[in-house]
Amino acid sequence: MSKKILVSFPLEIEQHHRDFLESQTKGYDVEFSYIDSDKLTIDDVKNVNCIIGSIRRKLIKAAENLEWLQIIYAGADLYTVPGLLKPETILTNAAGAYNVEVSEHMLAMTFALIRRFNQYMKNQINHTWQKMGSVKSVKNSTVLVLGLGRIGSDYAQKIKALGAYVIGMKRTLIDKPDYIDELYTIDELDNVIGRADIVAMVLPSGTSTNRIINAERLKKFKRGAYLINVGRGNAIDSEALKFALKNGLIGGAALDVTDPEPLPADDELWNFDNVIITPHIAGQLYLAESLDFIIKIAGENIKHFLKNEPLINVVSKELGY
Secondary structure, three states, rough: OOEEEEEEOOOOHHHHHHHHHOOOOOOEEEEEEEEHHHHHHHHHHOOOOOOEOOOHHHHHHHOOOOEEEEOOOOHHHHOOOOOOOOOEEEOOOOOOOOHHHHHHHHHHHHHHHHHHHHHHHHHHHHOOOOOOOOOOOOOOOOEEOOOOOOOHHHHHHHHHOOOOOOEEEEOOOOOOHHHHHHEHHHHHHHHHHHHHEEEEOOOOOOOOOOOOOOOHHHHHHOOOOOEOOOOOOOHEOOOOOOHHHHOOOOOOOEOOOOOOOOOOOOOHHHHHOEEEEEEOOOOOOOOOHHHHHHHHHHHHHHHHOOOOOOOOOOOOOHHHH
């Protein structure tokens, strides 16, 4: 039986990527189409069996023959809304593709905060030669990594190699890796958060993580501690964060994700000189290796799909979609 595969990315994929994907279909009747995700229409999706890439949710309902959706993100919460996908549609993600890209972004944020680079950049813009005072070192600092998935683990390894004492937190306990000094479940957060010099968050969206950093927990931070978030913006209570920054409860924050998003131009968070904001770009295919990884996952899954074999990176139905 013929299969129609739509490849839809927010950027044009190169010919060698197309060649690789198509090479996985030898012996099968497969028709590929390549359309930029921002140009997709109902007509483009209504007859396809598989979609690889990015698709607006409002178009998914029109994909009446959709058997498999391979997204380009590690987080799948945009597509696990109950009723969005048919029960028989397989959803796979790109977990593992952004480990290097996002963990290095986190590491850059870490150093920018503790060395006050954002403040010195503002001084440079204003042509002001001014010393901004004391800094911290990663070495001998206590770093709490909240969310030890693949990205969080990659960051933990990097920060441990630089001499930090690393505390890791997961939803469920695993065997403690060598690069983690202490490992707890998230239920222990209130007992641990006050020990950290840096709290680095890589949490998925969900009811259990919504506003997990709230006013009460910010009061438990060590004075001068820094907060980094590259997971989901709603994991932090924005108003509570502003209060903590105004009142010196924390030393500063670096946010690649915000709530709301995009962050409105008149939001007060823009004005703090100890806050770094990037527009949700830590993992957005800006690193060529990330795209290569996704293409590799998709290619492997194409082979499995055509052979009716189990796919890799399947998003669990336990998420309720």
